[in-house]
Amino acid sequence: xxxxxxxxxxxxxxxxxAKTVMAVTGLALILFLLTHMGGNLLIYFxxxxxxxxxxxxxxxxxxxxxWVARGGLLAMFATHxxxxxxxxxxxxxxxxxxxxxEATVEASWASRYMILTGLLVLAFVxxxxxxxxxxxxxxxxxxxxxxxxxxxxxRMVVTAFSHPLVALSYVVAMVVLALHLVHGFQSxxxxxxxxxxxxxxxxxxxxxxxxxxxxxxxxxxxxxxxxGWIQPVxxxxxxxxx
Numbered sequence: 001x002x003x004x005x006x007x008x009x010x011x012x013x014x015x016x017x018a019k020t021v022m023a024v025t026g027l028a029l030i031l032f033l034l035t036h037m038g039g040n041l042l043i044y045f046x047x048x049x050x051x052x053x054x055x056x057x058x059x060x061x062x063x064x065x066x067w068v069a070r071g072g073l074l075a076m077f078a079t080h081x082x083x084x085x086x087x088x089x090x091x092x093x094x095x096x097x098x099x100x101x102e103a104t105v106e107a108s109w110a111s112r113y114m115i116l117t118g119l120l121v122l123a124f125v126x127x128x129x130x131x132x133x134x135x136x137x138x139x140x141x142x143x144x145x146x147x148x149x150x151x152x153x154x155r156m157v158v159t160a161f162s163h164p165l166v167a168l169s170y171v172v173a174m175v176v177l178a179l180h181l182v183h184g185f186q187s188x189x190x191x192x193x194x195x196x197x198x199x200x201x202x203x204x205x206x207x208x209x210x211x212x213x214x215x216x217x218x219x220x221x222x223x224x225x226x227x228g229w230i231q232p233v234x235x236x237x238x239x240x241x242x
C-alpha cells in the first residue's frame with residue numbers, strides 16, 4: 001500500500017507524470033468524443049433509431065452502467081483539468097516574468113490558449129449536461145416519451161436545436177473544442193514520448209484533421225435541424241401498457 005501511494009505521488013507530482021496523466025486522460029476523452037459523435041449522427045436515421053440508441057445507453061447494465069461511465073468520464077475530465085492547471089502553474093513559476101517579446105516565441109495561438117479553450121469547453125459540458133441530462137432549463141424534456149414509451153430523445157434534441165441561439169452556441173462550442181484539439185492531440189503524443197522530428201508534421205496534420213472532423217460531425221445535428229434536414233415528428237402519446 002505504501003509503495004502504491006509513493007508511486008501515485010511520483011506519477012501525479014512530477015512534471016513528466018502530470019504530462020503522462022494528462023495525455024492518457026486526453027486520449028480517453030477523444031475516444032469518447034468520437035463515440036459520442038457517432039451516436040449523435042444517428043439522429044439522421046429518424047426518431048425510432050435515435051430513441052432506441054438513447055434507450056440502449058440508459059438501460060445498459062440495468063441502468064447502472066451508464067452512471068458508472070458518467071462517473072468515469074467526469075473523473076477523467078477533472079483529472080485532465082487538474083493536471084493542466086498544475087503544469088500551467090509550474091511553467092509560470094519557472095518563468096515568472098514571461099517573455100520580453102511574445103512574438104518571438106514559436107507557439108501557435110491554440111497552444112498558448114489551451115487553458116482558456118479548455119475552460120470554455122468545461123463550461124459548455126456543464127451547461128450541456130444541465131440542459132439535456134438534468135433538465136435544468138427545460139424540465140419537460142425529461143418527461144417526453146415516444147409511441148413505444150421510450151424517452152423521446154429525438155424530439156428533445158430537435159426542439160432544442162430549433163432555437164437558433166441554442167444551435168449557434170453549440171456550433172461555437174464545437175469551434176472552441178476544435179481549437180483545443182488542434183494542439184492537444186499532437187501534444188499528447190509528445191507527452192507519451194513520440195517527439196521524433198519526422199513525426200511532427202504528420203501529427204500536426206492528424207490533429208487538424210481530427211479537430212475538423214469532430215467539429216463538423218457534432219455540428220451536423222444543429223445545422224441539420226436549422227436547415228430542415230432533420231424534421232420534427234408529430235407528438236404522440238405512449239402506447240397503452242408502455
